[in-house]
Amino acid sequence: MTYDLIFRNTAYGDVAVSGEKIAAVGEVNENAALEIDAAGKWLLPGGVDVHTHLGLTVGENSTCDGWEKGSAASLAGGTTTVIEHISFDPAGSCRAALRQAFVNASGRSCCDYGLHAVAQRVDEELLRTLPAAVREGIPSWKAYTTYSDPIFGEALEELFRAAKEAGAVVCVHCEDDELLRAARFKLEVQGRLSPEYHAAARPAYCEARSVREVLAAAHRAGDAAVHVVHLSTAAGLHEIRHAREGGQTNITVETCPQYLLLDESLYRRGTDQALRASMSPPLRTPDDAFALWQGLARGDIDMIATDHCAFSLSQKEQGWNDFRFTPNGAPGVEERLTLILSEGVNRGRITLQQAVDLLSANPARRFGLTHKGRIEPGCDADLVLFDPAALSRFPSPPLHGGAAYSLYSLLPLQGRVEKVWLRGRAVFDKGEVLAHPGQGKYVERYLRSDP
Ligand SMILES: [Zn+2]
The missing domain is CATH 3.20.20.140 (Metal-dependent hydrolases)
Incomplete structure (x- = not known):
């Protein structure tokens, strides 16, 4: 088994990604083309x-x-x-x-x-x-x-x-x-x-x-x-x-x-x-x-x-x-x-x-997003690398949305989103959105019987 991406030193242990999915969590002995050391960072769903x-x-x-x-x-x-x-x-x-x-x-x-x-x-x-x-x-x-x-x-x-x-x-x-x-x-x-x-x-x-x-x-x-x-x-x-x-x-x-x-x-x-x-x-x-x-x-x-x-x-x-x-x-x-x-x-x-x-x-x-919201094998490789120590502030005017203001631009923050993956692909890095319109997929949702 070869993986596309492995995160090391996360709270989950190693997290390996293959294609669009999280393939393995815990101890991963194989290597991948790209490995990211998450020590000191938070890897989040x-x-x-x-x-x-x-x-x-x-x-x-x-x-x-x-x-x-x-x-x-x-x-x-x-x-x-x-x-x-x-x-x-x-x-x-x-x-x-x-x-x-x-x-x-x-x-x-x-x-x-x-x-x-x-x-x-x-x-x-x-x-x-x-x-x-x-x-x-x-x-x-x-x-x-x-x-x-x-x-x-x-x-x-x-x-x-x-x-x-x-x-x-x-x-x-x-x-x-x-x-x-x-x-x-x-x-x-x-x-x-x-x-x-x-x-x-x-x-x-x-x-x-x-x-x-x-x-x-x-x-x-x-x-x-x-x-x-x-x-x-x-x-x-x-x-x-x-x-x-x-x-x-x-x-x-x-x-x-x-x-x-x-x-x-x-x-x-x-x-x-x-x-x-x-x-x-x-x-x-x-x-x-x-x-x-x-x-x-x-x-x-x-x-x-x-x-x-x-x-x-x-x-x-x-x-x-x-x-x-x-x-x-x-x-x-x-x-x-x-x-x-x-x-x-x-x-x-x-x-x-x-x-x-x-x-x-x-x-x-x-809301029935069965393959999302968790870092577990089989889930979509939607991942966030967060730096909890970085001091940051939302710029004004911000950001990437269409509004010319943020209600939080004066608030000093501790922490910053560093990099984001959507179904295994890097979509945000170094302050820049890498995804294009249409890259996001519509997700059909089915509720489990136990809420
Ligand atoms: Zn509303």
């Missing part, structure tokens, strides 16, 4: 980000990076696979939304990718399409409790029932639409519409109430598989603990770096900063961030995604005088892995093993 919007269109606005730049940024940040939350179909057809998402991504991605389908309405079409999509390798569906097509109450329960029967997991954006409208109406009446009020328009209790109702609907549907996206508050986390203590087991939860490392004080540092940090849910308090770190350390939160959604500054400035006109979202796919390893592991908030589980293994397992 490629990152898996299950919440991106690389090719999103909302109303008049499309994300400014698109698949080409967004997926290049992803590789530069050590994330080799993303699962995209797709755009709404203007007419509300879940099948048309999926078809369009495939067209948008096709031939454009530098990293491997999957797609979450979107449930805009719980109707005949959805109930027919959902099981068919699961059979074809799309076992995850997104539902929103707010925006133009909120799903709640009986419709949500029906969606959970259909998903359970088909073997799918439903990812839910949890913000109670009724409470959001009330909060926003109050600000409108008071004339408080400058971007500094963005967070006040989406208070924490909106998330907590929605989490409670969403989990209850999944529970009534027979403990259907539910995934809470971008959890941002201590109150929301409390609802999740409560549901689990009540015996509901089929829940997973993601949070994002912005809710761990930034806080709502950004909205008070001038209009420019407030617009850059306008996202939904909004940034919260330092106490919320502390509770989320605790949730990660205790295993209450299962994974860290980004909700990467990059708009340009000129797009953001549509809301200069009125936050209702700002497209919400911020970039993060390039920053995620370095942020969590620097601010989580190097600062002792979580262990390296926990970080690997949160960034790669858990999201891959939950």
